[in-house]
Amino acid sequence: MSQTSVLYDAPGPRAVRRARIGTALAILAFLGLAALVVLRLADRGQFDAELWNPWVNPSDDSFSAVWGLVGRGLVATLVAATLAIVLALVVGVLLGVARMMLGNRLRVPVVLWIELFRGLPVVITIVFVWRAMVELGIDVGPLPGDPALWYLVIGLTLYNSVIIAEILRAGVLSLPRGQREAALAVGLTNGQTMRTILLPQAFRVMLPALISQLVVVLKDTSLVAVIGLGYLELLRRGNQISQNLDNPIQSLLIVALIYIVINYSLSKLAEYVERRLGQASGSSAGNGLDAGTAGSQAA
Amino acid sequence: MDPVIDNLDLYWSGFLRSLSIIGWSLVGSLLLGTLIAAFRVSPVASLRAFGSGWVTVVRNCPLTIVLFFMAFGLPELGVNASFYLFGVAGLIIYTSAFVCEAIRSGINSVSAGQAEAARAIGLPFTLTLTQVVLPQALRATVPPLGSVQIAMFKNSAVVGAFGVGGDLYSVGRNLTSAQGFSYIPVLTGVAIGYLVITLAAGALLAVIERKVAIAR
Numbered sequence A: 001m002s003q004t005s006v007l008y009d010a011p012g013p014r015a016v017r018r019a020r021i022g023t024a025l026a027i028l029a030f031l032g033l034a035a036l037v038v039l040r041l042a043d044r045g046q047f048d049a050e051l052w053n054p055w056v057n058p059s060d061d062s063f064s065a066v067w068g069l070v071g072r073g074l075v076a077t078l079v080a081a082t083l084a085i086v087l088a089l090v091v092g093v094l095l096g097v098a099r100m101m102l103g104n105r106l107r108v109p110v111v112l113w114i115e116l117f118r119g120l121p122v123v124i125t126i127v128f129v130w131r132a133m134v135e136l137g138i139d140v141g142p143l144p145g146d147p148a149l150w151y152l153v154i155g156l157t158l159y160n161s162v163i164i165a166e167i168l169r170a171g172v173l174s175l176p177r178g179q180r181e182a183a184l185a186v187g188l189t190n191g192q193t194m195r196t197i198l199l200p201q202a203f204r205v206m207l208p209a210l211i212s213q214l215v216v217v218l219k220d221t222s223l224v225a226v227i228g229l230g231y232l233e234l235l236r237r238g239n240q241i242s243q244n245l246d247n248p249i250q251s252l253l254i255v256a257l258i259y260i261v262i263n264y265s266l267s268k269l270a271e272y273v274e275r276r277l278g279q280a281s282g283s284s285a286g287n288g289l290d291a292g293t294a295g296s297q298a299a
Numbered sequence B: 001m002d003p004v005i006d007n008l009d010l011y012w013s014g015f016l017r018s019l020s021i022i023g024w025s026l027v028g029s030l031l032l033g034t035l036i037a038a039f040r041v042s043p044v045a046s047l048r049a050f051g052s053g054w055v056t057v058v059r060n061c062p063l064t065i066v067l068f069f070m071a072f073g074l075p076e077l078g079v080n081a082s083f084y085l086f087g088v089a090g091l092i093i094y095t096s097a098f099v100c101e102a103i104r105s106g107i108n109s110v111s112a113g114q115a116e117a118a119r120a121i122g123l124p125f126t127l128t129l130t131q132v133v134l135p136q137a138l139r140a141t142v143p144p145l146g147s148v149q150i151a152m153f154k155n156s157a158v159v160g161a162f163g164v165g166g167d168l169y170s171v172g173r174n175l176t177s178a179q180g181f182s183y184i185p186v187l188t189g190v191a192i193g194y195l196v197i198t199l200a201a202g203a204l205l206a207v208i209e210r211k212v213a214i215a216r
Helices: A013-043 A049-056 A063-101 A104-119 A122-135 A147-173 A177-185 A190-221 A234-245 A248-281 A285-298 B002-006 B008-041 B045-059 B063-077 B083-108 B112-120 B125-162 B168-178 B183-212
Strands: none
Touching (some): A013 B045, A049 A234, A063 A190, A122 A147, A122 B183, A190 A248, A234 B063, A248 B045, A248 B063, B002 B008, B002 B183, B008 B125, B008 B168, B008 B183, B045 B083, B063 B083, B083 B125, B112 B125, B125 B168, B125 B183, B168 B183
């Protein structure tokens, strides 16, 4: 580690030697473990060309079909995630502002709403939205696209909008109190203070958390694969392919890699934006959101 | 709400089954996550690389894929177990990455000056660690670790939807598709079950946070 660690002294010659020996031993252990896995895979014929060719060999009959299906699945995933994050942002800002600006009594239903959807597993929310809308005969037909897409998007929006409302509130709370006091002192109304002073600053602070939330949304679109909602996004496509080709390990690996590459890039982007914002303002304004980001990441 | 009232015993057993998924995953993810966190802060470079690789892969992969890998990938390698075991193992692996990051952020929140001051007054390494660094790190770890675990409680519903059988989600599925009750009352019962778990956990966490809070 380049920066000083709180746990260890700067290592002396003996500690450096010990660390090197430890590193070598651990590498040996990992290699041994990897060898075991590879042997097992080979033993089970998992390196057979017929299992891999549809994915890696352009001259294979299924190659273009398989990648075409995955491509469509990826587009479907991105469409659902984008719609959900945009809608969640709009609804979330409204909810967050309502929670902060309404009087004590009017605020109660908003707080209950937020606590309700924050406490529900998102998978339950999606199933509930889907089944209840079908049962009540609420028609999503007028909306463009697949009805299944809208059940998914509405479910994701309900969950993520309350998360965004809380991120926004944390952002406003992390601003110095003097901002609000000064705005009120120069005669701005409560609404003007919120709109022109607090929200613009809070948005800047919450941008990294918002990007991290997009990772959560992207991952959650794949929930349709376990609840049986007929929206053919990336994981469902991958699952279909793996069933047709009878190669679950290979197909799931490819699909997982696609998710990891996209989400890893988004996480890095969030870190980069956070660093940039930290430099620009030269303050610790970003710190108030750390706990919120860590928590919502897991959802 | 008749379908719920008439099947309260089913709901109760589903509730307990969900709690057992949560309990095992809680213990397992804390152990595995702590181990990975120890890797990530260790002076041994290869362990650090393994730890950060683990976190990068697991954290950016949807839980559903982890579960699919367990249930459809492992049998190809001749590893067979019940869906319950696969589900819990998948949830443990997934949550461990978040536990690791929560613990690491706790350790990082202790400023290097604390350890330097401890060494300056002559404390040996073990005492520096056990008397100065870890007590502060553990306290700072509580809030993020708590929210990670509450997220895991909610993710147990994904494991249920995946097909563990007998848990709250499965009870809902069973009552609606097999027995033909209408969805809204049945799913409302399921939702209340999960809300009881997450809201109680949230309240408990708030109490613990207040107990361990440090004024800095």
